[in-house]
Amino acid sequence: MTLAHKHIVKTVDFTQDSNYLLTGGQDKLLRIYDLNKPEAEPKEISGHTSGIKKALWCSEDKQILSADDKTVRLWDHATMTEVKSLNFNMSVSSMEYIPEGEILVITYGRSIAFHSAVSLDPIKSFEAPATINSASLHPEKEFLVAGGEDFKLYKYDYNSGEELESYKGHFGPIHCVRFSPDGELYASGSEDGTLRLWQTVVGKTYGLWKCVLPEEDSGELAKPKIGFPETTEEELEEIASENSDCIFPSAPDVKA
Numbered sequence: 001m002t003l004a005h006k007h008i009v010k011t012v013d014f015t016q017d018s019n020y021l022l023t024g025g026q027d028k029l030l031r032i033y034d035l036n037k038p039e040a041e042p043k044e045i046s047g048h049t050s051g052i053k054k055a056l057w058c059s060e061d062k063q064i065l066s067a068d069d070k071t072v073r074l075w076d077h078a079t080m081t082e083v084k085s086l087n088f089n090m091s092v093s094s095m096e097y098i099p100e101g102e103i104l105v106i107t108y109g110r111s112i113a114f115h116s117a118v119s120l121d122p123i124k125s126f127e128a129p130a131t132i133n134s135a136s137l138h139p140e141k142e143f144l145v146a147g148g149e150d151f152k153l154y155k156y157d158y159n160s161g162e163e164l165e166s167y168k169g170h171f172g173p174i175h176c177v178r179f180s181p182d183g184e185l186y187a188s189g190s191e192d193g194t195l196r197l198w199q200t201v202v203g204k205t206y207g208l209w210k211c212v213l214p215e216e217d218s219g220e221l222a223k224p225k226i227g228f229p230e231t232t233e234e235e236l237e238e239i240a241s242e243n244s245d246c247i248f249p250s251a252p253d254v255k256a
Contacts, residue, residue, distance in 0.1 A: 001035075001038055003021070003023070003042075005023065005025060005027070006027055007027035008025050008051075009023055009025040009026075010025045010026065010052060010053055010054075011023065011024045011052060011054045012055075013056050014057075015057055015061040016060070017061075018035070019034065019035055020032055020034060020035065020061070021033040022055050022056075022057060022064060024054070024055035024066055026051040027051075028046065028050065028068070029044050029045065029052075030052065030055055030064065030066055030075070031045075032044075032045075045064075045075060048066065048071065048073065050069040050070075051068060052066055052067070053067050053068060053069070053092065053095075054066065054067045054092075054094070054095045055067075056095065056097045058099075058104075058117045058118075059102065059117065059118060061077065062076070063075060063076060063077060063083070063118075064077060065104060067092045067095045067106075068092070069092065070087060070088045070089070070108075071085055071092075072085065072086040072088075072104075072106060073086075074120055085120075086106075086115065086120050088108050090108050092106060093107045093108055093131075093132065093133045093134065094133060094134040094135065094176070096135065096137065098117075098139075098141075100139070100141075101141065102117040102118050103115075103116070103117060103123065104116070104117040104120070105135050105136070107134060109131060109132075110127050110128045110130060110132060111126070111127060111132070112125060112127075112128060112135045112146055112156070124161070128146060128154055129150070130148050130149050130152070131148045131150075132148040132149075132154075133147060133149065133173065133174060134146065134148070134177045134178075135147075135177065136177045136178045136179045136186060137158065138158070138179055138200070139181065139183040140183060141158050142158060142159075143155055143156060143157050143158050144156050145177050145179070145186050147170075147174030147175075147177045147190075148173065148174055149173045150173075151168055151170050151173060151190075152167065152168050153166065153167055153170075153174065153177070153188055153198070154166045169188075169196055169198075170188065170190035170191075170192050170194065170196065171190070172190045172191030172192035172193075173190065173191045174188050174190045174191075175189055175190065175191060179200075183200055185199060185200060185206070186198050186200065
């Protein structure tokens with residue numbers, strides 16, 4: 001199935017039941033496709049004044065959130081009308097929706113702002129030392145991570161806004177960060193051409209991965225790495241031979 005658009009598509013999102021697909025892009029229009037009726041024309045929502053960067057279903061697919069350069073808008077799915085909008089004095093760089101608690105995370109400039117996804121009312125906001133391109137709230141809402149133009153990742157306490165730590169691992173601006181659904185890992189993508197996975201709790205065994213801290217490593221590499229706990233070298237070779245199509249050609253490093 002191909003859903004043709006007349007301009008650049010920048011964002012897509014499925015409803016929870018996968019029956020509808022929401023798209024947005026450079027032509028400033030939101031489109032809703034009924035995937036059970038592929039021949040039908042999509043419903044269109046206009047109102048944005050610049051290209052749409054992000055569009056998300058929210059509130060159990062009853063509402064839609066969308067962002068362009070300096071505006072975030074909330075739409076009612078049933079009536080296809082705008083409920084409310086937020087205007088910013090600079091470009092919105094990212095938007096994340098947290099279903100549990102109906103929280104919207106927005107980044108713009110050096111700001112990380114939290115709003116109600118139902119009403120767009122402000123909850124709180126933090127200021128970072130550098131321009132932030134993306135932020136992600138931990139599923140348990142204890143802390144968040146953010147990354148941006150200074151190549152650094154920042155971790156903040158969600159309740160107090162206190163900076164817990166900051167660290168470098170990338171060699172270019174960070175454009176996206178996201179926690180895994182279970183909160184055990186978060187990923188960061190950078191202009192340096194790498195995607196890095198970080199443990200939320202460094203050193204914790206997670207699935208088949210084990211983070212070996214530098215002081216525990218008697219080898220030449222004095223940095224955290226991934227290993228397979230309680231697995232012999234022969235077993236590792238057997239695993240590798242059975243999984244030659246693995247996304248990692250060798251065991252990837254965990255950066256901490």
